[in-house]
Amino acid sequence: MPIERSEPAAATRLVLKVDVDTKVGLNQGVPRLMDIFARAGVHASFFIAMGPDHSGRALARLVKPGFLRKQLRSGAAGAYGLTTMLYGVLLPGPIIAQSAPHLFGELMAQGHEVGLHGWDHVFWHDRMRHLPAARIRSHLGRAWRLYKQITGMAPKTFASPGWQITPMAFQALADMGITHVSCARGRRPFRPLVGGRALPLIELPTTLPTLDEILGRGGVTLDTAAAWLADQVRPGELNVYTLHGEVEGRAQAPVLEGLIARLKDRGVSFPRLVDAAVQEASSGVPIDEVAWGRAPGRAGDVAWQASDLPGGGA
Incomplete structure (x- = not known):
């Protein structure tokens, strides 16, 4: 549903949530995104995978129904480049955060929020749903410690790779002092219910589809994607859009620029996730x-706000 131009400026909000999954996404994508956001006068929340870039190991997902089809339809594989797709297979995976630690401070100096996107992105994406609590805490602890080593501060926010999250992981994040997260898909912010009690952190789920989910579906192309996405923003509500340093920070940057321009014309504001x-x-x-539910255009299940699923309540 398109946003009416008469909508008050503060009523409709869009968080630009940037997931940085790879070394190329940090080193090349993040600087370009900083330039785009500076020109547009907006701020964003960046979530950086701290540990090894094992992107090549994601090739194992080719056996999953729909994954190869999505890659071909959206052109997602080309956004990462050959070297990235060899990390963790034929090339050792570099520690992503250590490849450009100066960018953490530069992002913060420009007013952006910087949080954790886990340690090993591929490992979390593919296995965390079945991990015991000790493995989850170990994974998060390694990311937490490197973040503090680089920034001098304890992280306060986290975004889950691939929208993979469990009650044990939510509990671990709360115990680490994380105050707000974006780990699921859904419609509105909520406090996760774990073990019969609400945790003292806020989940702000991704509300919009991602670029790779929509390209090639329903006639959406790179030329029409910005307008299509802008019309999915719900007026009068908080919206969260997940983009990627490797994608919108590189070849598909014009889509992001077009989306921001359209929404600014409609009076939409751009708070960071913390705001x-x-x-x-x-x-x-x-x-x-x-x-657990399915996002159209994405292979495999993702964590979903229960009340936003069919039959899940209001």
């Missing part, structure tokens, strides 16, 4: 659970 969390907390945040 949105504070805004939502001031008015009260409902309690909800997560379940």
Whole structure:
């Protein structure tokens, strides 16, 4: 549903959530995104995978129904480059955060938020759903320690690779002092219900489809994607759009620039995830659970706000 231009400026909000999964996404994508955001006068929340770039190991997903089809339809594989696709297979995986530690400070100096996107992105994406609590805490702890070593500060926010999250992982994040996260898909912010109680952190789920999910579906092309995405933004609500340093920070940057320009013309504001969390907390945040569901255009299950699934409630 398109946003009406009469919508008040503060009513419709869009968080630009940037997932940085790879070394090339950090070294090449993040600087370009900083330039794009500076020119547009907006801020974003960056979530950086801290540990080894094992992108090549994701090739094992080719056996999963729909994964290869998505790669071919969206051209996602070409966004990463050959070298990246060899990391963890024929080439050793570089430690992503250590490849450009100066960018953490530069992002913060420009007013952006910087959080954790886990340690080993591919490992978390493919295996965390079945990991015991000790393995989850070990993975998160390694990322936490390197972040603090680089920035001198403890991280306060986390975004889960591939929208893979479990109650044990939510609990581990809360125990680490994480205050706000974006780990699921859904419609509105909530406090995760774990073990019969609401955790003291706020989940702000991704509400919009990603670029790789829509390209090649329903006639959407690179030329029409920005307009299509802009029309999915829900007026009068908080929206969260997940983009990637490797994708919108490189070859598909024009889509992001077009999306921001269209939404600014419609009076949409662009809070960081932390700003949105504070805004939502001031008015009260409902309690909800997560379940597993399918996102159109994406292979495999993702964590989903339970009440936003069919039959899941209001």
